[in-house]
Amino acid sequence: MLNNFKKSKPQQFSFLILIFLFLYFIVPEDENSLLWRLPPLLKDIPAFINYLLDNLMFNWLTIPVYDPDWGMYEDQAIVRLITRSISDFLLFLIIFIREFFLGGMQTISSLTGDSLKGLKLAYLPAIPWTAVIMGLFILGYKLQGLSLALIASLGFFYVSVFGQWEPTMETLSLVLVTAPICFILGLFFGILGYLSKKVETTLQPILNVAQTMPHFSYLVPIIVFFGVGDHAGAVATIIFATPPMIRLTILGLRKISPEIVESGLMSGCNRFQLLFRVLIPTARRDILIGVNQVIMQCLAMTTIAAFIGAKGLGFNLKVALNGLKIGKAAEIGICVVIIAVVLDKLSLAWANKQKDYFANLSFFQRNKAFVYFLFLTLILGIIAYFSASYFEEGINFLYLIPFGKGLTIAPLLDAGVDWIWETFFYYLNIFNKFLITYVLFVMRDAYLGMPVVSTFFLIMGAGYIIGGIRSCLIVGGLILFIALSEYWNRALITAYMATFAVGISAINGIIVGSLCARNEISTKIILSICDFFQTFPSFIYLIPVILLFGITDTSVMIAAIAYASVPATRYTVEGLRSVPPSLHDAGSMSGVSNLQRWISIEFPLALPHIMLGLNQTVIFALMMIVLGALIGTEDLGQIIMGSLSRPGGAGIGFTLGIFVSFICLAVDNLIRTWTDERKKLLGIS
């Protein structure tokens, strides 16, 4: 009996849940009881972080600096000086690129000083938008072919014609500055991590936390260090987008077959030659996939960086959403999606493009595309120059279409929204009310009524059953940190929303994924749909749900479910498709029906991979729920959001970001331990 119990995990889990329920109902609600809630012993952490930051920024290691305005020396903290010069450097790059696309006089005047200010000649002319589109066409054609050329050029054509060229170029200038910096940093740390086990083991937990922290919690400490503006947005973006590059660099280098390394060594390479002439070129594709990730993350973060003053589409989107101008917001959203798709496709095509042989070609042949581009730019520039007199009101449509001066479909979209509201309001409202009163609130109250002792019993018990004492302690420790803060109730609300969203997403994903994995064509279709939905920033998901459900918890839930269903579906499809065909044949020869095959062959084998998808689903859902604070929820996200505008908010924002990250890490630990063991059992590596 006892032996049986020791072996059977289902029995153990049932026992665990029984005790959990017993504790749940037996422990009374009493604020002073340790069984009900733990005391907020760690409540001073945010203040402590603030104190540290303050000291770092103003008191630590001061050196005298000459201030030309006051004509005297002043003590300044070295950290502040460093962050300030980083800011200046980033700002210069951003403005330079921005003025390359949009024109302006800051670049030249910052190089020459004030002497040329006011001179008309000191104006850096923009490259005409028509030339940019030609450039994209040529680039797309060179990287993959006509289809990519058309996607890239038509996408940006749309952006320009609809009057979003200026904010788009502002966003793009941020991406173009931050992505290369992320690439260099990521490659550097990735190489270090590859070369030294020590560096890797130090990096790993940092990367884990960095990739599970909500976007917002990066923003607050950055305000302290870098202030507000485009440069602060750039710093946030760099910190956010570098981790995947580091990871993919390490992964790509580790994947190189040992024989390649040995062949390099036997060719007599020293360490540098081995690294730069053998390893990095061989890992080229993985490293470029990293670049693709970097670009997409940069784009996602630059839109969110609007909250700390970065200009661009994100900023306009924020303004439109704040004013509830749904049509306008949707229009901007479409532009973000288009840019995301174009950047994604271009960078992927670059990664997948194999090097051609060109040593036998002349200089012109080798650089044909670039020469064409210069030539076309010249011609289009001349056209733009002469067309200036043709257009009225001083707007040269062939040079640059100013913001809001293009076509617009916003009124149309608004009318559409109104129509939807008028037609479906009744039903939507009923659904909304039903969901909130009978599901969400009930669930929320159930979570809030959970004594802390039963929560810990459940979490640590699950850890013990899945991964033994080690997992039990890790998971318990991570959650204990939250339980000892002031924000346990908020965390419970976040947890309830996450549970709900993850549950629905998982069911969605598994059903849709299983259906689509049945045949080749639907598999392809669903995977490209997943690709598409994963391309654009999470921010965008909020637009249609606000449109349908207004500013309620339901909206956030639906956005979270839509966003988190993507990994669930993708991993289900991948897991099911990776079941070896010989097993299908074996099943068929045993005479299984389709359903039997799914239940007894495919699903059990695909389950480890599906669980990894669930891991992603949890992270995605939490990210969206925290982001949902934008349209008002009362969980951790709301406070993180609020800390943006609160003095001393850095400590709170950062601490709460860490909390969300800890929830992700706890789930990650449980799922990963389970999958590893399961995979070993099934003999899949």
Place this chain on the structure above:
Amino acid sequence: MSDNNQPSVIKCESVFKIFGNNAKRLLENSSGNVDAKTFQDAGCIVGVNNASFDVKKGEMLVVMGLSGSGKSTLLRCISRLTEATSGKIFIDGDDLLTMNNKELIELRRNKMGMVFQNFALLPHKTVLENIAFPLQIKGTNTNESIAKAMEMVELVGLKGRENYFPRELSGGQQQRVGIARSLAVEPDIWFLDEPFSALDPLIRKEMQDEFLRLQGVLKKTIMFVTHDFDEALRLADRIAIMKDGIIEQLDTPDNIVLNPATEYVKKFTEDVPREKVLKIESIMDPIDSNASSNIEISKDAIIETLAESILNSKEILKVVDANKNNEIVGSLDPAKVIKVLFGK
């Protein structure tokens, strides 16, 4: 061909390679008597167990063993891609294991070449660039290295494909590139790690012939690792058969077939078609004045090639040495041939 008067180019003295955390300490305690089982219990894996041998100049030593027998590990100890746990290895009389990194790189740049099982070509370089790679690493200028690489392309018969990328070549062609690359710096010592194992049987045979042709021209000192006993018999001057890190027998192909030293070696030799492997020399008798037949056969001939005339003859044949002006060096009784070929 092996010749005892040649100097030894590679010399190993009780080389051990043991994988695991405290391999070194365990090895010291065991005083040279390594038992795989005890080491495994201590968490160590024995890769190479007390290997001592030498390879003469111009000789081809084939190391044969099944997977996990330590043959590749032995090769990697001698190229110092892995560090031997203990023992001594000499390359042209120089102590390999005490060399610093710089000396090691110098040695690899000038004296060693290696061919890998899965080709290990650099995917971003063309055939020509791959072959020129070791030269460029060494610092040879571009024109010279490309000219040299072009020579190598012709040597391995890939002319016309020098601007292809590895991904555009078949397995056999890729391995030709691997071979050309390993020869580009004109090394004295040539390591081949299962070079033909990843190829189809027909291509493999063709590559073996090609390899013998090359070695006929180049006369390198070779260590060749394979798991294919037939391949070993075909190519080797001497064969070392390994099992669990131990060299079970190291001898000429003929001697291994005729006198297997252990039960393990015997298992390999049982199914070998002897007439295709053995030379007349290995079964001939001393000079016999009764040798009445006037047929003269060369001592270096494989039995199969002369089987018909031997078996048709009723008399004892004369064996001559073709290298020494057909001087008579022995005799051969057809009855003995039948006994060696078909007897137990």
